[in-house]
Amino acid sequence: MSLKLFSTRIQNVTPSFIREILKVTHEKDVISFAGGLPNDALFPLQQLKQASLSAFENKGSQLLQYSNTEGDLGLRNWIAQRYQAQNLEITAEDILMTNGSQQALDLLGKVFLNKKDAVVIENPAYLGALQAFRLYQVKFLPIDLHSQGMDLKQLKQTLSINNAKLIYTVPNFQNPTGISYSEENRQAIAKEIAKTDSYLIQDDPYGELRFSGQAKSNFYTLLPQQTLLLGSFSKTIAPAFRLGWIVAPKPVMKKLIIAKQAADLHSNSFSQAILAQYFEKNDFDQHLTQLKLHYGQQKIIMETAIKKYFPKNTQLTNPEGGLFLWCTLSKKISTLELFQKAIQQKVAFVPGESFYTSNIQQNTMRLNYSCADQKIIEKGIRKLAEIIG
Amino acid sequence: MSLKLFSTRIQNVTPSFIREILKVTHEKDVISFAGGLPNDALFPLQQLKQASLSAFENKGSQLLQYSNTEGDLGLRNWIAQRYQAQNLEITAEDILMTNGSQQALDLLGKVFLNKKDAVVIENPAYLGALQAFRLYQVKFLPIDLHSQGMDLKQLKQTLSINNAKLIYTVPNFQNPTGISYSEENRQAIAKEIAKTDSYLIQDDPYGELRFSGQAKSNFYTLLPQQTLLLGSFSKTIAPAFRLGWIVAPKPVMKKLIIAKQAADLHSNSFSQAILAQYFEKNDFDQHLTQLKLHYGQQKIIMETAIKKYFPKNTQLTNPEGGLFLWCTLSKKISTLELFQKAIQQKVAFVPGESFYTSNIQQNTMRLNYSCADQKIIEKGIRKLAEIIG
Incomplete structure (x- = not known):
């Protein structure tokens, strides 16, 4: 087929780099701080099951x-x-x-x-x-x-x-x-x-x-x-x-x-x-309280581990919510190179440069804390620290 | 706000005429052959309710x-x-x-x-x-x-x-x-x-x-x-x-x-x-057999009513499936004008000219037969025939 057939808008667009990364990190034994998923253990599973049943019963075929x-x-x-x-x-x-x-x-x-x-x-x-x-x-x-x-x-x-x-x-x-x-x-x-x-x-x-x-x-x-x-x-x-x-x-x-x-x-x-x-x-605010409690704890655990194991000149943002920490390493480090080494050691994050459209800071990384427990967060951060050296 | 702010692609597009028609025909006492909905009485409601439960049980939070x-x-x-x-x-x-x-x-x-x-x-x-x-x-x-x-x-x-x-x-x-x-x-x-x-x-x-x-x-x-x-x-x-x-x-x-x-x-x-x-x-083919049986019957009921009540020079397509009949009336009739009269008499269809981009046949109409039962189809077609005169 002729490439000319495609629209100009799609011709030069490539699949997102982050998606390619996420494919690598999906394997079971990888500790991944690369994703951006909410923690599935916190989904209101039983309540949504009940809500589904109620929707069928209350709305009938109009559902x-x-x-x-x-x-x-x-x-x-x-x-x-x-x-x-x-x-x-x-x-x-x-x-x-x-x-x-x-x-x-x-x-x-x-x-x-x-x-x-x-x-x-x-x-x-x-x-x-x-x-x-x-x-x-x-x-x-x-x-x-x-x-x-x-x-x-x-x-x-x-x-x-x-x-x-x-x-x-x-x-x-x-x-x-x-x-x-x-x-x-x-x-x-x-x-x-x-x-x-x-x-x-x-x-x-x-x-x-x-x-x-x-x-x-x-x-x-x-x-x-x-x-x-x-x-x-x-x-x-x-x-x-x-x-x-x-x-x-x-x-x-x-x-x-x-x-x-x-x-x-x-x-x-x-x-x-x-x-x-x-x-x-259901009480949505009560559900949110649960989420916030967990994510707040996970953020502190990751922050604490980074402060303990990463080089002293590491800079961290201080999120008051959400799912991500942003880490700036020594200027001479490329997190893209670090990523290649890290994935061989079965730990993953997203190199920061993917997110820049100018003034690229290649020594940055995005770390997601919402999906791992204390042990895993500490283990993963320690591993990363060893790779940074 | 300035209209210039909108993209050129959206500036001259208007909401679809058919949507405007469907709003009028949604009132309870209107006999509507205007929509294009599947018959909701035929939805596999109980089976989907059961499938929802199974999905929750089998997939857990990954769902x-x-x-x-x-x-x-x-x-x-x-x-x-x-x-x-x-x-x-x-x-x-x-x-x-x-x-x-x-x-x-x-x-x-x-x-x-x-x-x-x-x-x-x-x-x-x-x-x-x-x-x-x-x-x-x-x-x-x-x-x-x-x-x-x-x-x-x-x-x-x-x-x-x-x-x-x-x-x-x-x-x-x-x-x-x-x-x-x-x-x-x-x-x-x-x-x-x-x-x-x-x-x-x-x-x-x-x-x-x-x-x-x-x-x-x-x-x-x-x-x-x-x-x-x-x-x-x-x-x-x-x-x-x-x-x-x-x-x-x-x-x-x-x-x-x-x-x-x-x-x-x-x-x-x-x-x-x-x-x-x-x-x-579930046996999907068995479900399809039900749908086809109903829609086939409804099509014949509408076709028979049209042949009985509409003017003799009316032309009809002969669908072998799907949801619609297409009706061509005498050349001098505008179905858009007919629609205005019909909606006052609480019966609706879609004037054919909405569907043309050239060579408009203004004496055509789309009739949906999937959502009404025999009595309603006959009543609606008889009413339409009276309005056509």
């Missing part, structure tokens, strides 16, 4: 029929009420259910992005967002991340010389770095964006997983007309359901619904009904 | 975890085996699970279509395909449909002067017309396409729902290297699961997987596992 594009009204009402409890003025009508946050990113690409349009992204950034937007052949404008959030000087300069349509952020427990934007950083970013026509995307898959520190302002309160808020049940309930959502102002929502129809008519309504049942019968 | 992009291997093996039983050389590796066939269309757009690329479509055509491809800003090349399939003269001429990347077909019980391509028509189409670099899409959501006549060749046997085969569980099991699939040659499959990752990582793996359980424990 299996086609449904509306926007999503299950009961579920969207539940989501809206949680926002309202945080003083965000969001109703079910402002919410579109998507197949995880990933589809929200793709739909935003469809609705906003022409070839060569500019998109501001974090540097380093979430790979799924890069992948989604890259297929719209956009120009990325990376802004370096610091421990307090985006580099404001870079952001101001970038916004002053470029007409960015979208500014993509993960302000809470960012993937890959684990950092959160400080309150001041958020206020300053909102102030800059208010001067523009741009939309800020707050991708927030980990927002409910805060195990220490104080919650910061949601961009939706700072910039209600210019914020596109993404949420997900993948990290808090079950990734297999592929259910996330997007909150958007009405004119954007209209276009998103058209794009969603064209993309797949509607999200899995069977799983939406089960989730609605689950929330009706 | 809820992230999964691979390609889809559930057990389910893909099952699909492959059904193809093999029809002598199609298809294995699980050739299959990618999608969110219904609709997502397969969107992914094909992503992988193949640049702006202004040419796509051959049926005239009249399935609206979901028009919607999906329209967002890739393509040029449609409509080929008129006859009772035996595509107009071959038009097709030859179109392919000779255009470089079409994709040829979109629904050769079995087409939506909207209910017609099937004859064996000769398929052979002739395959012969023409074999001379080109193009891919033929066989969208086949209704293929398993043949209630009369003989099965015809799958394009995959006629053109294995140039056929993209789409399948769906929406019409045979449950639309709410949003599960379909695409069969594609390896170089195309590679690109599709990248596009799928960027679109939503993977399809709902919870529902895939339940379906795999369902197929393990």
Whole structure:
């Protein structure tokens, strides 16, 4: 076949490097800090089984029929009420259910992005967002991340010389770095964006997983007309359901619904009904408390092990939630080379350079702590330390 | 906000007319032949409830975890085996699970279509395909449909002067017309396409729902290297699961997987596992026999009522399966005007002109027979006949 047949958008895109890594790390005897999975021992398995039964009993055959594009009204009402409890003025009508946050990113690409349009992204950034937007052949404008959030000087300069349509952020427990934007950083970013026509995307898959520190302002309160808020049940309930959502102002929502129809008519309504049942019968906050307790402990165990075993000049972020620690080693170390050695020793992580679109810090690594227990975390970190030498 | 912010692909697209119609027809006391839903009384409700329980019991927490992009291997093996039983050389590796066939269309757009690329479509055509491809800003090349399939003269001429990347077909019980391509028509189409670099899409959501006549060749046997085969569980099991699939040659499959990752990582793996359980424990062919029996009867009831009550010059297609009848009235009648009158009398259908991209036949209508019982079908058709006068 002729390669010319493929679209230009897909011709030069390769499978994500991280996926290739994850394949290697899937073998049973590998200690993997490479993934980004929630801990499956913490899934509310019995409760979801019960919710499935209730959904069959309560909804009957309607449970299996086609449904509306926007999503299950009961579920969207539940989501809206949680926002309202945080003083965000969001109703079910402002919410579109998507197949995880990933589809929200793709739909935003469809609705906003022409070839060569500019998109501001974090540097380093979430790979799924890069992948989604890259297929719209956009120009990325990376802004370096610091421990307090985006580099404001870079952001101001970038916004002053470029007409960015979208500014993509993960302000809470960012993937890959684990950092959160400080309150001041958020206020300053909102102030800059208010001067523009741009939309800020707050991708927030980990927002409910805060195990220490104080919650910061949601961009939706700072910039209600210019914020596109993404949420997900993948990290808090079950990734297999592929259910996330997007909150958007009405004119954007209209276009998103058209794009969603064209993309797949509607999200899995069977799983939406089960989730609605689950929330009706269970205390979600109690479930979250469990998750936060575990992830908080696992983070401390990993942090402690790193401080104990890694070289003294190692720098670590201090995540207050989420699934990831970000580790910066001595400048002379390439974590990509380290990865090759580590995988031979059956321990894995993600080399940081995969996440950069500029100003690559090749001495960085992403470590996931959510899926391993104390013994495994300590063993894996000790092994890694030995390889670093 | 500025309209300029939206992508050019979305600016001029409006919500589908059919969706607007369906909203009107959703009221309880309307007799609707407008939809395209499978009959929910025929869903294997108890069996799926049981399969859900088994999935929870057999898979445990893995049922809820992230999964691979390609889809559930057990389910893909099952699909492959059904193809093999029809002598199609298809294995699980050739299959990618999608969110219904609709997502397969969107992914094909992503992988193949640049702006202004040419796509051959049926005239009249399935609206979901028009919607999906329209967002890739393509040029449609409509080929008129006859009772035996595509107009071959038009097709030859179109392919000779255009470089079409994709040829979109629904050769079995087409939506909207209910017609099937004859064996000769398929052979002739395959012969023409074999001379080109193009891919033929066989969208086949209704293929398993043949209630009369003989099965015809799958394009995959006629053109294995140039056929993209789409399948769906929406019409045979449950639309709410949003599960379909695409069969594609390896170089195309590679690109599709990248596009799928960027679109939503993977399809709902919870529902895939339940379906795999369902197929393990139940006789799918027996279930299909039930569906075909019902739909075959409903089709005959509607056909008989139309022949009894509609004007003598009414023309009808003769579907051998699927969900739709296509009715051509006297040339002077506009079914769009008829629709306005009909909806006031609480009976609904879809005016045919919605489905045309050229050579509009405004005296046509699509009638869905799958969701109403004998009494309702007769009552609705009699009412329609009175309005036609």
